[in-house]
Amino acid sequence: MPQNSKLIVNAMLKTQELQLNIGPQHPSTHGVFRLIVTVDGETVIDLKPVFGYLHRNHEQLGEVSTYIQSMPFTDRLDYFNSMANNFGLSIAVEKLAGIEVPQRANYIRVLMAELTRILNHAAAVAFMINDMGAWQTPLAYGMREREKILDLFEMASGARMMCNYFRFGGVVRDLPPEFMPQLHDLMRGLPTFFDEFERLLRENEILMLRSQGVGILPKELAASYSVTGPVLRASGIAYDIRKAEPYSVYDELDFDVPIGSVGDVYDRFLIRIEEMRQSYRLVQQIIERLPDTTGGHINPAMANIGKQKALRPPAGDAYGRVESPKGELGFYLVSDGSTRPYRYKVRAPSFINLTPLGDMCRGHKVADVVVILGSIDIVMGEVDR
Amino acid sequence: MTVEFARGKSYVVDRGKPKTRAGQGMLAGLDVVIRHFFSAFGKKVETQADTSGVFTVQYPEERLELPQAFRNFPILLFDDATGHELCTSCFQCERICPPQVIHMSQATDPVTGKAIPAVKEFVIEYDACMSCGLCAEVCPFDAIKMDHEFELATSDHLSMTVDKAGLDRPISYYQAIAPRFWEEAKDSALKKLAGNMKRRSGNIGITPSFIGKAQKAAPAAAKAVSAATPAVAAKPATPPAPIGKNMSEDKLARLVAIRAANAGGAPAAVAAPVAAAADVDHGGAEVAAPVAAAPVRTAPSGGTSAALSTGVPFNADNILGGVPENTAMVEDKIERLKSIRSGNIGKGE
């Protein structure tokens, strides 16, 4: 129908805006997350997210627990990547208390962080494509690699998801002897997986049509929206904490930072696949260097858990941040000299990355809302804490 | 636009062709899927390097081996030979537990009233436990460890609050599931246990399933205990405790006299506490068995000191067995005791 007659028809029809509820119980909202969407036909006019369905008051729990008791609770923040959360809290407390981390412990930590990045991006891409309607096929591929890495985590820390592996000054125990052979096996299979995954998805016409031009976050606005992580990099800003303010041993390792050009869903998808390849590169370097590292798996002064739970950092505050797979995960701690923090704040990337959701969805169809939400890659454990 | 960093650069990701091809992209994906589909016939994934083949583990017929570090819920350890629990109720695990699901009380010496390094009651709420493993990490006596058992689903919610009898496992069980961990902890744990055993009197600190059984018959009984899941760990019937080694002479004589009164015709030898223990053990085992298997006995008229032919302290006929003759129990208390005991026997303890 030519444009003019469409306008006339629209003007003659009495249309109304409808308020839809993409309710908390929904398979595609990545957790209990509610969106109140105002639509005109199928086009989104306004979008209001409602949070708080998974609010567990993690920050006040941090105030009544000692620092080491908070460590298992951080596993449950971004429950997909528990090692990254542990890493964030460790960095923050070590900054606050001035604890040194030996070299071997640092390498083990970065190994775990990069394996976490691979498994998060595999699952995030898989879930996003699942939300687009590619029923379970990419999900099965992504989850298969995730399972292999989870087996490695289970071997090292004792649990697949709630790892509780990091301690202040290192990690809880060294890698078991059967860890490295299995890691070598995994590394041999990963390039095949990356190539297959890309081949399966990258040129797929439906994927391209549904994701290119959808959910654009322009470069000029990205910084003012405070988004971090792959979302920021997809908009063209090359900011990665591992390069900007290197922590642990990232300044001794070589890797690149992929950035996007347009800032749409397709860019975020491509960035995550590229970041998986960069993490693979990092893990290869770590495997080469790990046998030559010294220092043990934890700072000897903090090796006993008795020392961990009696930790009394001097009064003051510290902000420690890591590049978690979802963005900048920061912990702000205020210590009053006792064993419990006075203030324990989590700067959750998923929460703040949701700030531009309304603006990104305006003008798109309802079906695109789910795709955009999947491309931001949120975890409600972090959003609501 | 690339930015140079130290040891790397940033590069713009190549988006590929802007126009979609006429279906070739989907065919490329389909090609991947079809190759995987055909390779799945008959080829099972062997190592983690395989990316094709059947990846599924047919649970519960096939199971993967759990790594030693795997942690699910905590258990308490006791020594295979003596039955002594390693736990001294030092409260460290209770203090460090983040969701605060561990509760315990310390045993006290019955004679002096002082605290001794053994635990009286120990309860863990399995349904709220986070499986973080901090309790196992902090225990100075290596008494509480993380179990590998995870098939604990039950419809009985209350059974998820597990007491000490359900938590106790022999050291051999833990050694079988986590040998490397036990190797590291063995020496100091057993040394500390030896020291603690000296400060425990009587049966304090001995796991309940050992009390009443011959102390020597440990491994078989221990296997039976460990095989039971916590949800179905029955409270063992509490037959009278064997005569301990710290009892004074007159106390011993009084106890034997009471037991003789209860057991009636049973050969309650005074000179052999071990024999008495064995006798009581027999009695205990009888009680644990269903009542129908008990041998025929004469039917006394419910009096307090009726002679029994079997030596069984409690049975369906002599409900009152066990009330000593020289206690002055008031009538209604005796009645209440009768009803409690008949109820207990009805439950098939």
Added chain:
Amino acid sequence: MPSMSAEELKERLTRDLPGALAPARAKAEHVTNGSAAPQTDPPAKPKKGAEGPVDLLATNDAIVLSERIPDVVRYVRDTLGYTFLTDLTAVDYMADGLIELIYRFLHLDGGPTMAIKTRVPRDRAVVPSITPFWPGADLQEREAYDMYGVDFPGHPNLVRVYMWDEFEGFPMRKDFPRQGDKYIEEEDEA
């Protein structure tokens, strides 16, 4: 990589935005342990080896008057080049009657973060909102409002973010009862 220490920031603020920095705090006659709220471990007196009562309000960072926050934030973004607001945190210092807000910025060329603090009285916690020109502060100001009761006039949509809209009280404040507020019955045992 750009990096600005707290002293340099304070010096530049005094030079370019006179009057924005809060006057230097008189050395407190008494120092407190920060929280007079009952804790599970009441710090009646400092344990052996710990320092004495600590002054939680002592800090190196620039403390700005709350009504000058929009000007200072704009200065930080436009003149100093720290165009990214990464964190907006509220802390409740109940014993001193203050709520402190910390705005943390970073420079997109890298380097460590830079913080600006502002302190408002607890019973009248009002800070002008920066959301109209900095949309990234939207959800974070809502969180500070929901959890601490800080009001941000100028915010386009200042409603609660975690608790439901009709909830009364500010949960993260130190005087909010940990058990037994009017929504949950007092538990008999811990």
